Amino acid sequence: MADVKKTTPATTAGVDPKTMKKAKKTKLKKDYVALTVLFSVISIVYVFPVFAVLMNSFKTSTYVKTQTFALPFNTDEFPNMWAGFDNFANGMSIGNYEFWKCVVYSLVITLLSTFLIIFCTTMAAWYIARVNSIFCKIIYFLCVFSMVVPFQMVQFTLSQTANKLHLDTPWTIPIIYLGFGAGLAIFMFVGFVKSIPIEIEEAAAIDGCGPVKTYFIVVLPMLRPTIISVSILEIMWIWNDYLLPSLVLDNEKYRTIPIHVQYLKGSYGTIDLGAVMALLLLSIIPVVIFYLSCQKYIIKGVAAGAVKG
Amino acid sequence: MAASNSKKAPAKSDPNSFGAKVRLLFAGNNGYTLRKPMRQWWWLFMAPVTIAFCIGFVWPFIQGIYLSFCEFRALDDVKPIGVGNYIKVFNDKGFLHSFGLTALFAVTSLVIINILAFAVALALTSSMKGSNIFRTVFFMPNLIGGVVLGYIWTMIFDGILVNTPVNSIVNDPNWGFWGLIILVCWQQIGYMMIIYIAGLNAIPGDLYEAARIDGATGWQILWNVIIPNVMPSITICMFLSLTNGFKLFDQNLALTNGLPKEIADGAVVSQSELLALNIVHTFKNTPGVAQAKGVLFFILVAALGLAQLGITRKREVQQ
Numbered sequence: 001m002a003d004v005k006k007t008t009p010a011t012t013a014g015v016d017p018k019t020m021k022k023a024k025k026t027k028l029k030k031d032y033v034a035l036t037v038l039f040s041v042i043s044i045v046y047v048f049p050v051f052a053v054l055m056n057s058f059k060t061s062t063y064v065k066t067q068t069f070a071l072p073f074n075t076d077e078f079p080n081m082w083a084g085f086d087n088f089a090n091g092m093s094i095g096n097y098e099f100w101k102c103v104v105y106s107l108v109i110t111l112l113s114t115f116l117i118i119f120c121t122t123m124a125a126w127y128i129a130r131v132n133s134i135f136c137k138i139i140y141f142l143c144v145f146s147m148v149v150p151f152q153m154v155q156f157t158l159s160q161t162a163n164k165l166h167l168d169t170p171w172t173i174p175i176i177y178l179g180f181g182a183g184l185a186i187f188m189f190v191g192f193v194k195s196i197p198i199e200i201e202e203a204a205a206i207d208g209c210g211p212v213k214t215y216f217i218v219v220l221p222m223l224r225p226t227i228i229s230v231s232i233l234e235i236m237w238i239w240n241d242y243l244l245p246s247l248v249l250d251n252e253k254y255r256t257i258p259i260h261v262q263y264l265k266g267s268y269g270t271i272d273l274g275a276v277m278a279l280l281l282l283s284i285i286p287v288v289i290f291y292l293s294c295q296k297y298i299i300k301g302v303a304a305g306a307v308k309g
Numbered sequence: 310m311a312a313s314n315s316k317k318a319p320a321k322s323d324p325n326s327f328g329a330k331v332r333l334l335f336a337g338n339n340g341y342t343l344r345k346p347m348r349q350w351w352w353l354f355m356a357p358v359t360i361a362f363c364i365g366f367v368w369p370f371i372q373g374i375y376l377s378f379c380e381f382r383a384l385d386d387v388k389p390i391g392v393g394n395y396i397k398v399f400n401d402k403g404f405l406h407s408f409g410l411t412a413l414f415a416v417t418s419l420v421i422i423n424i425l426a427f428a429v430a431l432a433l434t435s436s437m438k439g440s441n442i443f444r445t446v447f448f449m450p451n452l453i454g455g456v457v458l459g460y461i462w463t464m465i466f467d468g469i470l471v472n473t474p475v476n477s478i479v480n481d482p483n484w485g486f487w488g489l490i491i492l493v494c495w496q497q498i499g500y501m502m503i504i505y506i507a508g509l510n511a512i513p514g515d516l517y518e519a520a521r522i523d524g525a526t527g528w529q530i531l532w533n534v535i536i537p538n539v540m541p542s543i544t545i546c547m548f549l550s551l552t553n554g555f556k557l558f559d560q561n562l563a564l565t566n567g568l569p570k571e572i573a574d575g576a577v578v579s580q581s582e583l584l585a586l587n588i589v590h591t592f593k594n595t596p597g598v599a600q601a602k603g604v605l606f607f608i609l610v611a612a613l614g615l616a617q618l619g620i621t622r623k624r625e626v627q628q
Contacts, residue, residue, distance in 0.1 A: 036438050043446045049461050049495070050449075056464065068468025120357045127354035131344050139359060146366045148614035150556050152588040153607040156596055157369035157376065160384050165364065179365015182358055211347045211354075240454025242559050243589070258456040258559075265460055265563055277464070280457060287452045295445060298452075302500060303507045 050284060057087055057277040064273035087278035094275045095264050097255055099282070105170045106256040109245065110238045112170075113177035117185050117234050118227055120178055125189030126219050130198065140190060146183035151243060154180075159247040168248050176248060177238060184305070185230050192226040193219070232294070232301035239287070257283045377601040394601035402576040404602060407587040414486065414583060415554030418493050422550045423543070426498045430505035431535075444506070448499035455496075459563020462492045466564075479568035485581030492560055497553065501546045508542030509535070548617035555610060558585035 058072040060083045128136040242258040381387040433440040466478040567582030591599035
C-alpha cells in the first residue's frame with residue numbers, strides 16, 4: 001500500500017506532467033510570438049494618426065488635403081510636395097496670433113491652477129477629515145455633488161460671474177479652476193487622510209506643533225502619493241480644457257493651445273494647412289515628452305482616479 | 310462659578326448628555342488635542358476653497374437653476390416665465406435628435422470600447438513580450454486634448470474621402486457618427502485598458518491554478534474565474550464610458566461641429582450634433598432655453614452617476 005502510494009505520484013510527476021508541460025510551453029510560446037506580432041501591427045496603426053501629422057507638417061498646403069497619406073517627398077507626379085521647415089516658421093504666427101503666447105498662457109494656467117488646487121484642497125481636506133463638523137460635512141457633500149454636474153449646466157452663469165469679478169485673465173482663472181475642480185481633489189484627499197492614523201498628528205500636537213506646522217511637516221509629506229495622482233489628473237484636464245477658458249478669457253487677447261487650434265479649425269480649407277500641421281505637431285510634442293517622462297505616475301494616477309469615478 | 314463648573318465637568322465626560330451630543334454634531338468626535346487648535350485656523354484651511362467653490366460652483370449652479378425658468382439675453386434684464394423654456398426644449402427637434410443620437414453614441418461606444426479594452430488588457434497581462442511598450446502606445450492618445458484630436462482626425466477622414474463623392478466628413482452624417490466613434494475608441498481604449506489591467510493583476514494566481522487543476526479550458530477560466538473577479542472594474546469602465554459618451558463635447562466640436570445641417574419639418578437639425586454641443590450652440594441665441602437644457606442634461610448625468618454609485622456600493626457589500 002505504502003509502495004503504491006509512493007510510486008504513483010512519482011511516476012505521474014516524473015513522466016506525464018513534464019512532457020505535458022513542455023508541450024504546453026512551446027505551444028504557449030508560439031501563441032505569444034503570434035500575439036506580439038499582432039500587437040506590433042496594431043500599435044503601428046495606433047500611432048499612425050500622430051505619424052500622419054508628422055508627415056503632413058513637411059508638406060506644402062495643397063497636398064495636405066489631396067495627398068494626406070503620401071510621404072512628404074518630391075516625386076515626378078508631385079514635384080512641390082516637400083516644404084522643408086517653412087511650415088514651422090509660418091505656423092508660429094498663423095491665424096494672426098503668436099503661437100508661443102498660447103504655449104505660455106497654457107503653461108501659466110495649468111501650473112498655477114494645479115498648484116492652487118493641490119495647496120488649497122489638501123488643507124481643506126485635512127480640516128474636513130479631522131474636524132468633521134456640520135459645516136465640513138456640507139462642504140464635503142457639495143464637493144462630491146459637484147463631480148456629477150456637467151459643465152454645460154453652469155457654463156453661462158459661471159462665465160458671467162467670472163467676468164463680473166474680473167477673473168478673466170490667465171493669472172486669475174486658476175480661482176475658477178479651484179472652484180470648479182475642487183470636487184475630485186477634496187474627495188480623493190479626504191479619503192486618503194481618513195486612512196492615515198490620527199495618532200501621528202496628535203503626537204505632533206502634543207510635542208507642541210501648531211496646526212499649520214503640523215500640516216506642513218507631518219500631513220503634507222504623508223499625502224505625497226495622492227498629491228502626485230491628483231496633480232496628474234488636474235494637469236491632464238486643465239491643459240486640454242477648451243470650453244471653460246474659451247468662455248471666460250477674452251479670446252482676442254488670451255488664447256490657450258486648444259482655443260487657438262479651434263480658431264484655426266474654423267477656417268479649415270482657407271488656411272495654410274501645412275503650417276497648421278506643424279503647429280499641431282508642436283503642441284503634441286510637449287505632451288508626449290511629459291507622458292514618457294512621468295508615465296509611471298500617470299498610469300497610477302489614472303487608475304486611482306478611475307476607482308473614484 | 311464653581312457650581313456651574315462642576316455641572317459642566319461631568320457633561321463633558323458623559324457621552325450621552327445633551328451637550329456632548331450637540332458638540333458631536335457640530336464639532337465631530339475626534340480628539341481635543343488636535344481638533345481644538347485646528348478650529349482656530351479655519352480661515353486658513355477652509356476659507357480659500359470655500360470662497361472659490363462658491364464662485365466657481367455653488368452660486369453659478371443656483372443661479373443656473375433659477376435662470377432656467379426665465380427669459381433673458383443678458384443678466385441685467387431677466388424675466389421669470391415659469392416652465393416656458395422647458396416646453397420649448399421638448400418641442401425642439403434639434404434637441405430631440407441630438408438626444409437620440411447621444412444615447413445611440415454612448416451605448417455603441419460603450420460596447421466597442423469595453424470589449425476591445427478588455428481584450429487588450431487580457432493580452433497585455435499574459436506574459437507577452439513588449440507588453441510595456443504596447444501599454445505606453447495604447448494609452449498615449451488620452452493625453453492629447455479633444456480639440457487637437459478632432460483636428461487630426463478631420464485631416465485623416467478628409468484625406469480618405471477627398472476623392473469620393475462625399476469629399477469631406479462634414480458632408481455625411483453617417484461618416485460623422487462613425488468617425489466620432491472611431492476617434493473616441495482610439496482615445497479611450499487605452500484609459501479603460503489601464504483600469505482592466507489593474508483589475509486583472511489583482512486576481513490571485515491560486516485561482517487560475519485551481520481552475521487548471523480542475524481541468525478548466527481557457528474559455529471556462531475566462532467566464533468563470535476572470536470575469537466574475539474583475540466585475541468591479543467592468544462596472545466602473547462601463548459607467549465611465551457611458552457618462553463620457555453622454556458628456557462628449559470637445560471631440561464633437563472639433564471633428565464635425567454638428568454638420569451637416571438638414572431641414573426636417575421646417576426645423577434645421579444638425580445631423581451629427583451630440584447633447585453637449587447642442588446645448589452650447591443654443592446658448593448663442595436663446596440662453597434661457599439652453600439653460601433649461603443644461604438643467605435636464607445635469608439631471609440625466611447625475612442619475613447615471615448615482616446609479617453607478619449605488620451599483621458599486623452594492624457589490625462592495627456582497628464581497
